[in-house]
Amino acid sequence: RPMLPAVLNACDAARDAALERLFTFLRIPSISTDPAYAGEVKRCAEHIAADLAAIGLDVAVYPTEGHPMVVAKSRESHASGPHVLFYGHYDVQPVDPLDLWETDPFDPRIVERRDGTAKIVARGSSDDKGQVMTFVEACRAWIEATGKLPVPVTILLEGEEESGSPSLDGFFKAHGDVIAADFALVCDTSQWDAETPAIATTLRGLVGEEVTITCADKDLHSGSFGGAARNPIQLLAKILASLHDDDGRVTLPGFYDGVPEISDALRAMWDGLDFSESDFLGEVGLSIPAGETGRSVLEKIWARPTCEVNGITGGYTGKGFKTVLPSKASAKVSFRLVGTQDPLAIRKAFRAHVEAMLPADCKVEFHEHGASPATVLDVSGEGVSKARQALEEEWGRPAVLVGMGGSIPIVGAFKRRFGLDSVMVGYALDNDQIHSPNEKYELASFIKGTRSWARILGAYGNLS
Amino acid sequence: RPMLPAVLNACDAARDAALERLFTFLRIPSISTDPAYAGEVKRCAEHIAADLAAIGLDVAVYPTEGHPMVVAKSRESHASGPHVLFYGHYDVQPVDPLDLWETDPFDPRIVERRDGTAKIVARGSSDDKGQVMTFVEACRAWIEATGKLPVPVTILLEGEEESGSPSLDGFFKAHGDVIAADFALVCDTSQWDAETPAIATTLRGLVGEEVTITCADKDLHSGSFGGAARNPIQLLAKILASLHDDDGRVTLPGFYDGVPEISDALRAMWDGLDFSESDFLGEVGLSIPAGETGRSVLEKIWARPTCEVNGITGGYTGKGFKTVLPSKASAKVSFRLVGTQDPLAIRKAFRAHVEAMLPADCKVEFHEHGASPATVLDVSGEGVSKARQALEEEWGRPAVLVGMGGSIPIVGAFKRRFGLDSVMVGYALDNDQIHSPNEKYELASFIKGTRSWARILGAYGNLS
Numbered sequence: 001r002p003m004l005p006a007v008l009n010a011c012d013a014a015r016d017a018a019l020e021r022l023f024t025f026l027r028i029p030s031i032s033t034d035p036a037y038a039g040e041v042k043r044c045a046e047h048i049a050a051d052l053a054a055i056g057l058d059v060a061v062y063p064t065e066g067h068p069m070v071v072a073k074s075r076e077s078h079a080s081g082p083h084v085l086f087y088g089h090y091d092v093q094p095v096d097p098l099d100l101w102e103t104d105p106f107d108p109r110i111v112e113r114r115d116g117t118a119k120i121v122a123r124g125s126s127d128d129k130g131q132v133m134t135f136v137e138a139c140r141a142w143i144e145a146t147g148k149l150p151v152p153v154t155i156l157l158e159g160e161e162e163s164g165s166p167s168l169d170g171f172f173k174a175h176g177d178v179i180a181a182d183f184a185l186v187c188d189t190s191q192w193d194a195e196t197p198a199i200a201t202t203l204r205g206l207v208g209e210e211v212t213i214t215c216a217d218k219d220l221h222s223g224s225f226g227g228a229a230r231n232p233i234q235l236l237a238k239i240l241a242s243l244h245d246d247d248g249r250v251t252l253p254g255f256y257d258g259v260p261e262i263s264d265a266l267r268a269m270w271d272g273l274d275f276s277e278s279d280f281l282g283e284v285g286l287s288i289p290a291g292e293t294g295r296s297v298l299e300k301i302w303a304r305p306t307c308e309v310n311g312i313t314g315g316y317t318g319k320g321f322k323t324v325l326p327s328k329a330s331a332k333v334s335f336r337l338v339g340t341q342d343p344l345a346i347r348k349a350f351r352a353h354v355e356a357m358l359p360a361d362c363k364v365e366f367h368e369h370g371a372s373p374a375t376v377l378d379v380s381g382e383g384v385s386k387a388r389q390a391l392e393e394e395w396g397r398p399a400v401l402v403g404m405g406g407s408i409p410i411v412g413a414f415k416r417r418f419g420l421d422s423v424m425v426g427y428a429l430d431n432d433q434i435h436s437p438n439e440k441y442e443l444a445s446f447i448k449g450t451r452s453w454a455r456i457l458g459a460y461g462n463l464s
Numbered sequence: 465r466p467m468l469p470a471v472l473n474a475c476d477a478a479r480d481a482a483l484e485r486l487f488t489f490l491r492i493p494s495i496s497t498d499p500a501y502a503g504e505v506k507r508c509a510e511h512i513a514a515d516l517a518a519i520g521l522d523v524a525v526y527p528t529e530g531h532p533m534v535v536a537k538s539r540e541s542h543a544s545g546p547h548v549l550f551y552g553h554y555d556v557q558p559v560d561p562l563d564l565w566e567t568d569p570f571d572p573r574i575v576e577r578r579d580g581t582a583k584i585v586a587r588g589s590s591d592d593k594g595q596v597m598t599f600v601e602a603c604r605a606w607i608e609a610t611g612k613l614p615v616p617v618t619i620l621l622e623g624e625e626e627s628g629s630p631s632l633d634g635f636f637k638a639h640g641d642v643i644a645a646d647f648a649l650v651c652d653t654s655q656w657d658a659e660t661p662a663i664a665t666t667l668r669g670l671v672g673e674e675v676t677i678t679c680a681d682k683d684l685h686s687g688s689f690g691g692a693a694r695n696p697i698q699l700l701a702k703i704l705a706s707l708h709d710d711d712g713r714v715t716l717p718g719f720y721d722g723v724p725e726i727s728d729a730l731r732a733m734w735d736g737l738d739f740s741e742s743d744f745l746g747e748v749g750l751s752i753p754a755g756e757t758g759r760s761v762l763e764k765i766w767a768r769p770t771c772e773v774n775g776i777t778g779g780y781t782g783k784g785f786k787t788v789l790p791s792k793a794s795a796k797v798s799f800r801l802v803g804t805q806d807p808l809a810i811r812k813a814f815r816a817h818v819e820a821m822l823p824a825d826c827k828v829e830f831h832e833h834g835a836s837p838a839t840v841l842d843v844s845g846e847g848v849s850k851a852r853q854a855l856e857e858e859w860g861r862p863a864v865l866v867g868m869g870g871s872i873p874i875v876g877a878f879k880r881r882f883g884l885d886s887v888m889v890g891y892a893l894d895n896d897q898i899h900s901p902n903e904k905y906e907l908a909s910f911i912k913g914t915r916s917w918a919r920i921l922g923a924y925g926n927l928s
Binding site: 407 | 668670672674679680681682684685686687688689690691692693694695697698700701702704705706707708744745748749750751752753754755756761764765768769770772773774775776777778779780781784785786787788789790793795796798800823824825826833834868869870871
């Protein structure tokens with residue numbers, strides 16, 4: 001007897017109640033970075049734990065040195081495997097600048113548009129409470145309609161994703177066994193566009209370095225010393241300029257070790273996407289692609305490593321002019337990594353390169369700001385193949401396999417620590433204004449996202 | 465009948481009274497940049513005007529849009545020429561940080577050292593009230609001892625030197641005729657060292673430029689756009705790095721037009737100076753000269769043009785790390801000029817160079833911060849030759865002709881507007897801490913400076 005139609009019906013029938021549950025979740029200001037909200041974050045963990053228990057899952061709340069981890073497990077399921085681990089987070093970004101919000105960020109509301117679409121406006125509506133609830137509501141519908149989940153499910157909800165996940169490592173060490181699974185499902189990414197679902201299959205890694213160069217031991221007057229004393233800004237500019245060659249390639253020795261060419265199949269899929277380089281750049285006021293010669297924009301941001309200067313400062317930067325010849329200049333430099341590039345080797349190569357360009361009477365200090373390798377997920381297994389098929393059934397068009405220019409550290413951690421691949425399916429849109437005022441989530445994302453998870457879970461249990 | 469011995473005796477006899485007059489002058493907090501002190505600046509102008517009138521000079525105080533100009537003229541003199549114009553300023557720098565002063569900056573005091581030397585500590589003691597009073601006291605001694613000055617003298621004292629001389633141009637336009645003279649004497653510079661007098665004969669010019677580069681029209685996320693969107697910091701670094709070649713020469717086309725080689729005589733004099741490049745650089749923590757290959761440090765700072773970056777900023781510069789790909793980056797760049805280098809041509813060449821390196825979808829804004837040519841003073845005339853001889857008689861060793869790495873705009877203005885050369889003789893020392901807390905002037909500078917001017921004035925009148 002087919003189960004899925006009843007489950008999808010249950011999803012649709014619960015729509016108003018599901019929205020009300022999401023709104024209750026959104027009303028709790030679970031801002032993890034601000035200690036003033038610690039009580040609210042805790043209340044939010046307890047709220048979602050109670051909701052997961054109400055569905056019939058076994059729930060545990062694990063205190064950490066920071067905010068709690070919520071873990072929920074299914075008691076029984078129609079099929080014995082695969083066991084899936086769902087990851088999401090219940091904390092949200094701060095809301096400042098508050099005066100740019102059109103309404104209270106923690107008073108969620110639905111805004112209907114003339115074309116019949118509607119959006120849910122609130123902090124966390126898209127990142128990540130709305131996305132989390134698509135999965136929770138799908139689980140609820142399966143249990144309501146069929147008595148149990150199609151496959152064993154563990155849900156892990158973190159309360160510190162927006163503040164750098166400081167307690168994750170400790171939690172994994174102490175309780176790693178409770179999240180054992182065959183693969184992970186992560187709902188914290190975007191669709192290709194409003195009509196086209198997407199699965200992210202690669203994430204770039206990141207190495208952050210701060211470099212401070214000191215020449216003279218005090219600020220000098222450029223009239224008295226200019227031309228004879230080393231200028232650290234000019235030295236730094238020379239070093240930064242030397243990091244790329246004329247073809248936009250990074251010059252550090254060994255930098256491209258472990259950088260794979262994308263497969264012909266992936267290239268064909270990306271070439272087939274309705275992606276306009278001129279629209280992509282045009283939206284931010286640009287028209288000429290930067291970076292490596294001979295690579296497409298999508299390849300550059302999804303599949304190629306980069307070196308970017310994220311900040312620079314030195315000398316007098318106020319209004320007017322001072323003829324100072326400064327003592328120090330510094331820059332923040334980051335590398336995005338792909339394939340099997342080694343973050344520590346790249347940090348070392350960068351530091352060696354800077355030191356080699358430094359005159360013997362100048363000094364350099366380095367500060368590290370993270371080092372994580374790229375994540376390349378298995379796209380051949382059933383985790384991805386069944387999700388693709390289920391998404392196509394819901395959306396009426398194939399799901400696109402996309403790269404992600406950014407980094408989601410949890411995905412790398414799952415892979416490195418537990419050997420777990422992740423299936424990254426999310427229903428956000430690029431214009432959701434996450435981390436910004438007036439964050440929103442499409443009502444359609446919430447509705448079709450819930451139905452999508454219901455289908456994906458069914459597909460994993462071979463239940464139709 | 466020789467007059468000079470009596471004049472020098474008068475200088476010595478008046479020492480205590482002269483110090484008391486200097487202290488009265490120093491007690492007036494004539495901080496020109498701070499509107500709260502406008503009344504004190506006016507009081508200071510009136511005070512020095514009254515003192516000059518007391519000597520027997522014809523004095524006029526000219527109101528300006530800012531602080532007043534004080535002009536005093538001798539009524540008669542022993543010889544008809546040359547007519548000399550003395551320039552100094554009665555305003556002082558602000559005193560903050562006040563807590564670093566050991567005593568009240570406007571309560572002057574004498575601090576005696578164990579070796580018998582002593583210093584006068586107060587704001588303005590060296591820059592420029594103490595230096596101004598060496599000339600005023602020399603004039604007073606000549607009139608007291610002989611009834612008149614040796615040559616016609618005009619004294620111009622400005623009240624806005626420390627705030628960029630905004631009223632000078634207007635004053636020159638309205639009253640330029642009152643400062644007509646054969647050449648100027650400027651007492652606002654340093655000796656070579658405590659035992660060796662110096663005359664500055666060249667001043668570098670200055671072109672200031674602020675350049676702001678805009679790529680994307682908003683800050684971007686380096687994960688989403690890195691590798692495809694232009695990074696303005698990297699573009700700026702590349703531009704700044706391109707301004708010098710591997711030999712430390714500035715690469716702008718035509719930059720060295722009008723840059724003379726120094727004469728063999730000057731080179732021989734500089735080579736003969738007791739100057740240690742390693743001490744000069746060592747005092748600021750450096751050991752390897754920067755700048756042009758094959759030039760001495762003195763040549764670099766006195767006789768060669770430079771390009772220095774005085775400030776740079778872009779992207780995230782706070783604590784920690786943000787993976788922003790910024791919209792803008794900017795730098796403040798200055799050029800020191802020598803010889804007949806054309807500041808406007810250099811500004812134009814700089815802007816053309818930046819624009820040529822700019823991709824078509826990026827924008828650049830320039831802001832100018834001054835443009836003045838170098839000043840090369842006539843060292844062959846009697847103004848310098850007689851001053852050199854008089855200084856040697858007072859100090860017992862030859863006065864050194866030195867270059868100045870910095871700029872004194874009034875000297876260029878005298879030359880360009882009135883064709884007036886300046887003889888720059890000053891008795892400050894490099895360690896006087898002008899513009900800093902605990903500014904001081906050597907008591908010996910005040911005493912021997914007064915006697916030096918007495919001798920120089922006598923020499924101009926051929927009076928011994």
